[in-house]
Amino acid sequence: MKSLAHFITYILSPQRGRKQGSRSFCTEDWSGGPYHLWQRSPANWTMSISDSAHRPFDPGSVSLPTQKDRLDLPLPDRRTPSWPPSPDEDPSLPPFPLEEPVRRPKAPGNLLSPALSLEEEENEDEEGAAEPEGLRSEEHPSQFFAEAQRLREQRLLLDEEVSVGGRVYGVHRVILAAISSLFRDRLLGGRGPRPPLSLDVAAGAWEAVLTFAYEGLLGPAPWGDVLVVAEALGAPRVKAAAQGRRKGTGSAREDEKQTSPAEELRENLRSVELLYKEGVGCDLELEAGGCRLRVHRAALACGSEFFGAMLLSGMRESQGTEVSLHTISAQDLRLLVSFAYTGAVRAGWPGLLRAAQTAVQYQSSSCLALCQRALARGLSPARCLALFPIAEAPGLERLWSKARHYLLTHLPAVALCPTFPSLPSACLAELLESDELHVQEEFEAFMAVWRWLAANPETEESEAKALLRRVRFGRMSTRELRRVRAAGLPPPLPPDLLHQLLVEAAVPGQERRREPDQALVVIGGDGLRSDMARRQPSRGVWWARAFRCGTGLVRTVEWGRLPALPAPGRFRHGAASPAGSQLYVCGGQDFYGHANTLASTLRWDPGQEDWEEMAPLCQARSFFPLLALDGLLYALGGRNGDVALNSVEAYNPELNVWRPAPALPAPRFAHAAAVLEGRLYVSGGCSGAGRYLASLLHYDPKLEKPGTLLSPMGVPRAGHVMAALGGRLYVAGGLGETGDLLSFEAYEPRTDSWTHLAPLPSPHVGAAGAALQGELLVLGGYSHRTYALSHLIHAYCPGLDRWLCLGTLPRPRAEMAACILTLPSVQHIALVPTRHQTKPAG
Known part of the structure; x- marks a missing residue:
C-alpha cells in the first residue's frame, strides 16, 4: 500500500480480494539466525574474575562459584549464556531522550465483573469488593x-x-x-x-x-x-x-x-x-435536622477543625450550652461527631463517598484523608463511574486523580459497565484524547465510543464525530480496520461517516502514539562481559515503556538507555524513586569479595546528564531492599561483608542525610519488601545463620517496636521478589531449601492469609520485580540448578491468573534493581529492540 488512504479504500471495498502477501511480516526462523537461542558447552568456555582491570585477585575475599557464599545463596559462575551479547554502554546508542514508545497490551486485573451495576455490585459476595467497614485513622x-x-x-x-x-x-x-x-x-x-x-x-x-x-x-x-x-x-x-x-x-x-x-x-x-x-460530663448540646447530641466542648474542638473554629471564634455559639446548626444534616452531624471522638468511619462504600463529601464541606482533613484512601483502594468499573463526577469537587483532587487514572487504565472494562453511557461526553473525550490511555489495541478505544453512542442515540452527529475523531484510526493494524468496518457505526449515525473519518486519519504524522506516564527502569546487576569470558558488574541503566505484541507469539520490548552508573558498576544494590521523578541507587557491591560492599548513594534526575553522588549510608550493605515511604527512603537489613544486618537507615532527600531508624527484630538479607497502602512489609530472606525464612513482617518506623509478625509464607525463600498490586502482596520465585522456587503466593492483609497461585514458568533467583500498569513483572535472575542467567520478563495478570512472557531484557542479568520512574515525554526515535517468541505461561 502506498498510503493509508489507498488502503482504506481497499479495506472498505466489499469486492477486495484476499491476495496472499499483501502485508508482509517478519517470519524469521527462530531456530537460528541472529535471534537463535544458543548454548555453549561449559567445556568450551571459562569464566575468570582474576584478571579484572579494576580489582586484583584475592582468593581469600572472593566467593567461589561452587560455594553458597556462606549464606545459602549461590554465587553462580558457570552460567550458560542464553542470549547473544549486547554491551551495556554501546556508544552507538543515543542517550535519553529516546523514542516515543508504544503502550504494551494490558489485561485488567482484580476487577469485579464490569457487567454489574453499582447496586448489584454492592450485593455481591464479600470477596468481590473490599468493603472498608469500620475504617480507622491511625493518625x-x-x-x-x-x-x-x-x-x-x-x-x-x-x-x-x-x-x-x-x-x-x-x-x-x-x-x-x-x-x-x-x-x-x-x-x-x-x-x-x-x-x-x-x-x-x-x-x-x-x-x-x-x-x-x-x-x-x-x-x-x-x-x-x-x-x-x-x-x-x-x-x-x-x-x-x-x-x-x-x-x-x-x-x-x-x-x-x-x-x-x-x-x-x-x-x-x-x-x-x-x-x-x-454522657459523662457533656457540656454542650448540638442540634441539626431534629438530631440532638450531647458532647464535650474541649473534645469536639480537638477532634474536628470545623467545630474547633466555631468554638474558638468568640461568636455566640461558642459561649452557650446549646447550638443549633441549620446548614448541617442530622446524618452529617453524627458523622462529624463520631469521627471526632473515634477517628473512625463506619460505613460501606456508598457511605464512604458521602463521608468524603461531608469531610470536604466541613473541613475534616483526617476524615477526608481516610475516606480518600479507602475509596481509591476499592475502585471497580461501576464505582469509578459513580465516583468520577463527584470527585471533580474542590478538595477531592487526590481522589479525582485516582479515579481518572483508573478510567485510563481500565477503559475497556469500564465500557462494559451498564452505567458507562452516563459518563459525560466531555469526560469520555478527555480520556480518548489522552496519550496515557491504556488499551491493548486502538480498536478497544473505538468500541468504547461505539457502546457509548449506541446507548445514547440522541447524540448529535457533530458530538459523535468529535468523539470518533479522538480514536486514532491511523494507528490501527489491518486486522483492527477490518473489525472497524465490520462493526460500523450504531444508528442513527450515517454509515458514510466512518469512511470519512478513516480517510481523514490517513494524513501522515497526524496520529500520535499512546504513551504511558510511567517507565520501568532496570539498574546495574551481575552479568557477563560482551566476550562471554568473565562476569562483570554492570553499569547499564535501561528503561522501557513499550511492551509490544508482534506477529503470532512474538513479543518485543523497546528499551532505551539512560546515563550509565559510575564505574565499575554494582549489583545486589537498592533502588527507589521517592516521588516517581528522581532515581536513587545505594549500597550493593562493585566486585565479588566480601570487602567490596558499598555505602555510596547516587541520584539521577531526568533533567541531568550524569549521576550525582549524595550522602553515603551510615553502614555499607548489600542484599537489601530500598523503599520509599512518607517521603523518606528506607534501607532495611542486608549484609555487610559476611555479617547479616538488622539495622535500618532512613534517608531524607530534602536534607540529604541518612539517619538510623528502629531496627528489624532479627538480622536478615536477600529479603524482599514492598509498601501497600502506606504500610511497609518485609518477607523472607536469610537469617544470620543462613536459614531460609518464611516470615512476613509489618515494619512501622514510627513505633519503638516497629516489627509485627504476620502470617508466614507457605514456603521459606530468599532472593525473591515482592510487590504490592490491587490491595494484595505478591511473592514470586527465589531460592529455597529445595533449590529453585517456582511457587507464587499472594497475601491478603484483611484476612492475614496467603493464597497459592499459578507458579512461575521458569526460575528467577535474584530477579528484579516491579508492579506496572496492573501487572506484576519479574525480570531476569538466574537458575540455581543450571547457573544460567535469565533474560526473560514474566508478567502476572491478576484478572487472568496466569503468567505471560513479555519479552527480554537488553541482556541477561541477575541481582539488579528495578523501579518505576516517571519520565518526560520523548519525541526522538531511537530503538533498542529485543524479541522473544513465547506463548502464554501457566
Whole structure:
C-alpha cells in the first residue's frame, strides 16, 4: 500500500480480494539466525574474575562459584549464556531522550465483573469488593491530643485548675478524666467554675502524669513519686506505666514490653469516647435536622477543625450550652461527631463517598484523608463511574486523580459497565484524547465510543464525530480496520461517516502514539562481559515503556538507555524513586569479595546528564531492599561483608542525610519488601545463620517496636521478589531449601492469609520485580540448578491468573534493581529492540 488512504479504500471495498502477501511480516526462523537461542558447552568456555582491570585477585575475599557464599545463596559462575551479547554502554546508542514508545497490551486485573451495576455490585459476595467497614485513622489520636496540648498551652477551653506546689495548672477535665477516676468524678459534678483542686504531691511527678495524659508517655520523674500521684488520682494505667519503668530499668526485654506512646494515646481516646457514649460530663448540646447530641466542648474542638473554629471564634455559639446548626444534616452531624471522638468511619462504600463529601464541606482533613484512601483502594468499573463526577469537587483532587487514572487504565472494562453511557461526553473525550490511555489495541478505544453512542442515540452527529475523531484510526493494524468496518457505526449515525473519518486519519504524522506516564527502569546487576569470558558488574541503566505484541507469539520490548552508573558498576544494590521523578541507587557491591560492599548513594534526575553522588549510608550493605515511604527512603537489613544486618537507615532527600531508624527484630538479607497502602512489609530472606525464612513482617518506623509478625509464607525463600498490586502482596520465585522456587503466593492483609497461585514458568533467583500498569513483572535472575542467567520478563495478570512472557531484557542479568520512574515525554526515535517468541505461561 502506498498510503493509508489507498488502503482504506481497499479495506472498505466489499469486492477486495484476499491476495496472499499483501502485508508482509517478519517470519524469521527462530531456530537460528541472529535471534537463535544458543548454548555453549561449559567445556568450551571459562569464566575468570582474576584478571579484572579494576580489582586484583584475592582468593581469600572472593566467593567461589561452587560455594553458597556462606549464606545459602549461590554465587553462580558457570552460567550458560542464553542470549547473544549486547554491551551495556554501546556508544552507538543515543542517550535519553529516546523514542516515543508504544503502550504494551494490558489485561485488567482484580476487577469485579464490569457487567454489574453499582447496586448489584454492592450485593455481591464479600470477596468481590473490599468493603472498608469500620475504617480507622491511625493518625487521628496523635492529632487529637496534639491539638489538646496546643489548647492547653494557649489556655483555651480550660475547665479545671489544679494547684500543686504553689503553682496552678490549667487542664481540660475530659482529658484528665480519660486516665483518672478522680477527674471522672469531678466531671460528673457538672460544669461551672470551681475552686482549684489542691494536690499534695511532687510537682515533677504531677507534670509527668500531665505528659502521659496529653502525649502518651510519662515525663521524666522518679517512678516512686509517679506511683504516689497515680494512687492519689486513681490512674491505674499511669501506675502500670510507672511500674513498667521500674521493672524495665536496665532490662532490654522489659523495655520491649512497654506500651508505645501511640498506643497509649489510642487508649486515651477510647476512654474519651466512652465518656461521650455514657454522657459523662457533656457540656454542650448540638442540634441539626431534629438530631440532638450531647458532647464535650474541649473534645469536639480537638477532634474536628470545623467545630474547633466555631468554638474558638468568640461568636455566640461558642459561649452557650446549646447550638443549633441549620446548614448541617442530622446524618452529617453524627458523622462529624463520631469521627471526632473515634477517628473512625463506619460505613460501606456508598457511605464512604458521602463521608468524603461531608469531610470536604466541613473541613475534616483526617476524615477526608481516610475516606480518600479507602475509596481509591476499592475502585471497580461501576464505582469509578459513580465516583468520577463527584470527585471533580474542590478538595477531592487526590481522589479525582485516582479515579481518572483508573478510567485510563481500565477503559475497556469500564465500557462494559451498564452505567458507562452516563459518563459525560466531555469526560469520555478527555480520556480518548489522552496519550496515557491504556488499551491493548486502538480498536478497544473505538468500541468504547461505539457502546457509548449506541446507548445514547440522541447524540448529535457533530458530538459523535468529535468523539470518533479522538480514536486514532491511523494507528490501527489491518486486522483492527477490518473489525472497524465490520462493526460500523450504531444508528442513527450515517454509515458514510466512518469512511470519512478513516480517510481523514490517513494524513501522515497526524496520529500520535499512546504513551504511558510511567517507565520501568532496570539498574546495574551481575552479568557477563560482551566476550562471554568473565562476569562483570554492570553499569547499564535501561528503561522501557513499550511492551509490544508482534506477529503470532512474538513479543518485543523497546528499551532505551539512560546515563550509565559510575564505574565499575554494582549489583545486589537498592533502588527507589521517592516521588516517581528522581532515581536513587545505594549500597550493593562493585566486585565479588566480601570487602567490596558499598555505602555510596547516587541520584539521577531526568533533567541531568550524569549521576550525582549524595550522602553515603551510615553502614555499607548489600542484599537489601530500598523503599520509599512518607517521603523518606528506607534501607532495611542486608549484609555487610559476611555479617547479616538488622539495622535500618532512613534517608531524607530534602536534607540529604541518612539517619538510623528502629531496627528489624532479627538480622536478615536477600529479603524482599514492598509498601501497600502506606504500610511497609518485609518477607523472607536469610537469617544470620543462613536459614531460609518464611516470615512476613509489618515494619512501622514510627513505633519503638516497629516489627509485627504476620502470617508466614507457605514456603521459606530468599532472593525473591515482592510487590504490592490491587490491595494484595505478591511473592514470586527465589531460592529455597529445595533449590529453585517456582511457587507464587499472594497475601491478603484483611484476612492475614496467603493464597497459592499459578507458579512461575521458569526460575528467577535474584530477579528484579516491579508492579506496572496492573501487572506484576519479574525480570531476569538466574537458575540455581543450571547457573544460567535469565533474560526473560514474566508478567502476572491478576484478572487472568496466569503468567505471560513479555519479552527480554537488553541482556541477561541477575541481582539488579528495578523501579518505576516517571519520565518526560520523548519525541526522538531511537530503538533498542529485543524479541522473544513465547506463548502464554501457566
